[in-house]
Amino acid sequence: MNNPYEVLGVNESATDEEIKRAYRALAQKYHPDKYVNNPLASLAEEKLKEINEAYTAINQQRKSGTSHTQSYNNDQTYNSSYAGSGSSNSSYVQIRTILQQGRNDEAISMLDGMPNHDAEWFFLKGTAYYQKGWFDQALSHISNASRMDPTNIEYRTALSRITGQNNSYRNMQGGYGSNDACRCCTQIYCADCCCEMMGGDLIPCC
Amino acid sequence: MFGYVNIVKDDLTVREYYLFRAYYCGLCKELGHQFNNRVKIGLNYDMVFLALLLDSLTETIPKAEPIFCVLHPIHKRSALVQSSSLEYASFMSVLLTKSKLDDDKTDDGRNLKNLIGSILYHSAFKKARKPHEKTYEQICHHLDKLYKLEKQNCAIFDEVADQFGEVMRVIFTPEFIPESAQESLSALAYQIGRWIYILDAFDDLIDDYTKKRYNPLILQYAFSERDQTIEDFSQFVKGEITNSLDHTLAQIALLSGKIPFLKNKGILFNIFYLGMPQKQRQILERKKNKHE
Numbered sequence: 065m066n067n068p069y070e071v072l073g074v075n076e077s078a079t080d081e082e083i084k085r086a087y088r089a090l091a092q093k094y095h096p097d098k099y100v101n102n103p104l105a106s107l108a109e110e111k112l113k114e115i116n117e118a119y120t121a122i123n124q125q126r127k128s129g130t131s132h133t134q135s136y137n138n139d140q141t142y143n144s145s146y147a148g149s150g151s152s153n154s155s156y157v158q159i160r161t162i163l164q165q166g167r168n169d170e171a172i173s174m175l176d177g178m179p180n181h182d183a184e185w186f187f188l189k190g191t192a193y194y195q196k197g198w199f200d201q202a203l204s205h206i207s208n209a210s211r212m213d214p215t216n217i218e219y220r221t222a223l224s225r226i227t228g229q230n231n232s233y234r235n236m237q238g239g240y241g242s243n244d245a246c247r248c249c250t251q252i253y254c255a256d257c258c259c260e261m262m263g264g265d266l267i268p269c270c
Numbered sequence: 271m272f273g274y275v276n277i278v279k280d281d282l283t284v285r286e287y288y289l290f291r292a293y294y295c296g297l298c299k300e301l302g303h304q305f306n307n308r309v310k311i312g313l314n315y316d317m318v319f320l321a322l323l324l325d326s327l328t329e330t331i332p333k334a335e336p337i338f339c340v341l342h343p344i345h346k347r348s349a350l351v352q353s354s355s356l357e358y359a360s361f362m363s364v365l366l367t368k369s370k371l372d373d374d375k376t377d378d379g380r381n382l383k384n385l386i387g388s389i390l391y392h393s394a395f396k397k398a399r400k401p402h403e404k405t406y407e408q409i410c411h412h413l414d415k416l417y418k419l420e421k422q423n424c425a426i427f428d429e430v431a432d433q434f435g436e437v438m439r440v441i442f443t444p445e446f447i448p449e450s451a452q453e454s455l456s457a458l459a460y461q462i463g464r465w466i467y468i469l470d471a472f473d474d475l476i477d478d479y480t481k482k483r484y485n486p487l488i489l490q491y492a493f494s495e496r497d498q499t500i501e502d503f504s505q506f507v508k509g510e511i512t513n514s515l516d517h518t519l520a521q522i523a524l525l526s527g528k529i530p531f532l533k534n535k536g537i538l539f540n541i542f543y544l545g546m547p548q549k550q551r552q553i554l555e556r557k558k559n560k561h562e
Binding site for chain 2: 193196197198199200201203226227
């Protein structure tokens, strides 16, 4: 492969932001939508592929070079799954790259074009739905994947993330104002309403 | 719009509550000022939330004025004035009500209610559309897609709710908000729209069934009369969608933390962390009273 920095037309010392900008501009330039009914379509597609590969390569280089601490934000969880042996199919690898860049609709349409639906297929589709915000579809697809291949740790982790994140939300709620305090307030308010009905007033301001 | 996005009054400070009310009265007044008194019937809490949220991204201190209002004839209430977000929200309120009226028309044929509605909104709509032509087109584009899915009896609620999320995305990202907030605000708006749509579908489940109207939840979970009553079915659906709704709320909470709000944080987080979950519980439990 060519030097990825050359492909994107940036300096090796460029910041992440500059690389992202260069990548976006190029990706837009060679986007397949712009080459409908154009004889150059296949050329543009090849170019786009090259750009994607270069961008992924730079990102991977930088991530492994700069920090070894794995933080669990979205970008990196999918990154880590690269090492997994499950992705023998080359188009699955490509779809993972696309998902990593957040191009969910593209990934979904690629998956829809595939004839065989194995566990990995369901997992990737579920992941795309998850990133899109379609949580119900995400849950059913990833549970499917997990059912078809119960030994796969990646699927199981993803599944428990979907069913488990709500707990963290409930905890956050607890930090803001616990349920009991809430109920207590409402009870006082109810008492106030009853009092007002009978002509008295427990809380004068409302 | 449905008025699902609201505060929990008991958990606000008194000052915050009055400020929220001033946004409400301010929007009402703005509707009268920009258009006419008739369009005030389209006022709801979702639109107040829009005004509040957008205003929270600007640094200007809102100006309040005491106003007289027929609904509260004894005391004057304070209302915010001269705010670009109030003006914007009033325009969006008219555009949305109008597109809802148009939808009802195609749904039930011409009936008296929406005939009156169309007449009431005619002139206001013409005025509201002009400066926001592009926005209105985008709203219609997604609503058309939504109605098409409904006509095709789409049985995946995520897919239908998606279009409503897109509508919210359009409305919540006007050009005047700072660019640094655009991306997270757009994502937040999408989740809110999705949440509203699913919750509304659940709220209308039984009603839609008796009136034989489209409802994505009835189709997705394939209700059959022989096996169970609609009430049991609704209980079942509640169990199925709770996880998805909770997840959406979690995303909303997460995204709201990324938006650089410059003021009104207390009210906004009250809405995200308490108001919306409370509304969800009320709808899912089918409780009509306000206080649990």
